[in-house]
Amino acid sequence: MLEYLATVGTLTGIFAIAAAGLNITLGYAGVFSAAQAVFVGIGAYVTALLGPQVGGSLIICAVAAAGCSVAVAMVLALTSLRVSDEYFMVASLAFQIMVSTVFTGWYSVTKGTDGISGIPYPRLLGTELSTPETQSRLIWVVAALVVALTAVLRRGSVGRLFLAIREDPVATQTLGRSPTLGKYVAIVLGAAVSSLGGVLYAFYIGFINSAAFDYSLSIQLTAIVIVGGIGWSLGPVVGSAIVVAAVPLISLLDLPSTTVGPLEQLIYGALIIAAVGVRGYIPSAVVLRERWAARAGGARPWRRAHGPVVKP
Amino acid sequence: MSLEINGVRAAFGGLVALDDVSLTAEPGAVTALIGPNGAGKTTLFNVISGLVPPERGSARLDGTELIGRSARQVARLGVARSFQELRLFGGVSVQEQTMFAAERSVLTRSRESRARATEILDRLGLSAARRSLAADLGYGQQKAVSIARMLAMNGRAWLLDEQAAGLAPREYELFCEVVAEAKDRGLIILLIEHNLRLVKDLADVVVFLDRGRELVTGTAHEVFSNELVRSLYFGERD
Numbered sequence: 151m152l153e154y155l156a157t158v159g160t161l162t163g164i165f166a167i168a169a170a171g172l173n174i175t176l177g178y179a180g181v182f183s184a185a186q187a188v189f190v191g192i193g194a195y196v197t198a199l200l201g202p203q204v205g206g207s208l209i210i211c212a213v214a215a216a217g218c219s220v221a222v223a224m225v226l227a228l229t230s231l232r233v234s235d236e237y238f239m240v241a242s243l244a245f246q247i248m249v250s251t252v253f254t255g256w257y258s259v260t261k262g263t264d265g266i267s268g269i270p271y272p273r274l275l276g277t278e279l280s281t282p283e284t285q286s287r288l289i290w291v292v293a294a295l296v297v298a299l300t301a302v303l304r305r306g307s308v309g310r311l312f313l314a315i316r317e318d319p320v321a322t323q324t325l326g327r328s329p330t331l332g333k334y335v336a337i338v339l340g341a342a343v344s345s346l347g348g349v350l351y352a353f354y355i356g357f358i359n360s361a362a363f364d365y366s367l368s369i370q371l372t373a374i375v376i377v378g379g380i381g382w383s384l385g386p387v388v389g390s391a392i393v394v395a396a397v398p399l400i401s402l403l404d405l406p407s408t409t410v411g412p413l414e415q416l417i418y419g420a421l422i423i424a425a426v427g428v429r430g431y432i433p434s435a436v437v438l439r440e441r442w443a444a445r446a447g448g449a450r451p452w453r454r455a456h457g458p459v460v461k462p
Numbered sequence: 463m464s465l466e467i468n469g470v471r472a473a474f475g476g477l478v479a480l481d482d483v484s485l486t487a488e489p490g491a492v493t494a495l496i497g498p499n500g501a502g503k504t505t506l507f508n509v510i511s512g513l514v515p516p517e518r519g520s521a522r523l524d525g526t527e528l529i530g531r532s533a534r535q536v537a538r539l540g541v542a543r544s545f546q547e548l549r550l551f552g553g554v555s556v557q558e559q560t561m562f563a564a565e566r567s568v569l570t571r572s573r574e575s576r577a578r579a580t581e582i583l584d585r586l587g588l589s590a591a592r593r594s595l596a597a598d599l600g601y602g603q604q605k606a607v608s609i610a611r612m613l614a615m616n617g618r619a620w621l622l623d624e625q626a627a628g629l630a631p632r633e634y635e636l637f638c639e640v641v642a643e644a645k646d647r648g649l650i651i652l653l654i655e656h657n658l659r660l661v662k663d664l665a666d667v668v669v670f671l672d673r674g675r676e677l678v679t680g681t682a683h684e685v686f687s688n689e690l691v692r693s694l695y696f697g698e699r700d
């Protein structure tokens with residue numbers, strides 16, 4: 151039981167890192183990407199394939215994973231950012247499905263659903279992290295660093311650009327800045343961070359297969375970001391604690407094992423809808439407050455008609 | 463050194479919103495655009511700022527053609543505009559959005575943009591509200607934030623779309639002061655107003671637009687006493 155809890159605790163950290171990437175893309179910049187699992191998958195596959203060649207070097211795997219996912223994210227951004235926001239969501243979902251198909255179908259490399267096992271223990275600064283405890287510590291240190299870095303990013307000039315784009319792309323343009331470039335950067339940065347989650351996942355579990363990185367992971371990451379509080383740097387940790395640690399507790403209920411999986415998906419969906427419903431719409435963390443303000447001050451003031459013309 | 467609009471025509475489907483509009487806004491002067499609802503005033507601002515492509519015509523800022531450029535490029539050439547519906551970043555603090563407006567790229571040092579924002583917010587009486595989200599502010603303060611962003615942009619030309627409407631007397635006074643200061647600094651100021659007392663007080667040149675046509679141009683006195691303006695805008699018959 152204790153071991154089970156430790157595993158869940160570590161997975162919470164891994165998913166928090168993966169979701170922190172989506173929090174940059176979706177939470178800060180308001181770009182609704184449904185393809186985030188792709189980048190987690192790339193991180194995991196790079197680790198599974200490259201890890202044994204480089205003696206499990208964490209740094210090499212992380213850099214290579216980030217590089218590959220940045221390249222793939224550029225493809226996604228280049229091909230899909232031309233369209234409007236709604237279409238981007240659809241295009242990114244299509245992208246997710248395409249890449250999932252590659253993960254499953256490119257058997258000679260990925261071993262499809264059979265998966266790749268024998269991933270070595272990670273090695274950092276010459277030390278092999280061969281116990282779950284040391285890896286767990288590593289994962290939470292990385293999670294803390296990622297949260298801190300995203301918080302710094304949020305408070306700096308890049309964060310201000312992302313938020314401006316999320317709030318009003320037209321005003322962003324008339325203030326002399328480019329929403330497209332900002333979205334591009336948000337997608338690429340988000341992909342790099344999420345791939346780190348994939349690297350740590352592959353090292354920790356020691357085995358990966360294509361089923362782990364399909365669209366349902368994208369949904370799960372979206373649920374984590376939204377439930378945790380969109381655009382809040384600690385949100386992915388809170389969301390992951392709820393989605394990854396709390397929801398699977400339903401397996402302790404006396405349910406037939408075949409219903410547990412679908413039931414979890416249902417709960418994620420319900421959580422997203424509930425969180426979105428509370429906030430009014432997705433891309434803003436503060437709509438709740440905004441609504442309170444609007445209620446307090448009557449209708450939105452700028453929606454009212456012109457005041458009377460004052461004659462000279 | 464001026465903003466010259468020449469023969470601008472813009473249409474939405476069959477609706478001609480601007481029909482051969484020409485005007486010149488000089489630096490260090492306030493040019494007011496007046497006219498009934500739907501006259502095309504906001505559309506002219508949208509054309510100048512690169513949000514609505516006109517069918518033809520030109521808009522030159524100090525000789526540089528603005529038509530055909532993106533909204534972002536026009537802004538970077540020094541055209542700062544406000545919106546009738548404000549378009550503030552509701553979920554962003556007053557200080558942060560003012561800082562954002564002061565930054566030309568993500569490489570701008572935060573210390574510089576923060577210092578500039580602080581100075582501007584002080585001037586506009588927004589210091590106490592600097593940490594508030596724009597959406598949480600009252601209407602008058604939201605309008606002040608819109609001005610704060612324009613000041614932060616440090617542009618050469620201002621396009622103000624009904625910025626004084628709905629202000630309390632003290633806010634109104636502050637607005638007039640800020641416009642007067644901008645005028646003293648030699649900015650090109652084009653403003654849309656329904657409040658004709660403000661137009662009379664502030665404007666050096668008044669342009670009357672009606673159904674997309676620029677009908678009368680002159681001083682406030684000349685335009686307000688014009689027969690056509692009186693019948694079309696004030697609804698007077700004599």
Ligand SMILES: Nc1ncnc2c1ncn2[C@@H]1O[C@H](COP(=O)(O)OP(=O)(O)OP(=O)(O)O)[C@@H](O)[C@H]1O
Pocket residue numbers: 474477479497498499500501502503504505506546
């Ligand atoms: N994006 C658009 N699409 C279609 N029609 C538009 C658009 N923008 C403006 N119009 C139309 O163009 C005409 C001029 O509108 P505009 O907003 O420029 O008027 P205005 O002079 O600013 O009026 P107001 O004093 O009410 O703000 C109106 O008939 C309006 O309905």
Ligand SMILES: [Mg+2]
Pocket residue numbers: 503504505546
């Ligand atoms: Mg208007």
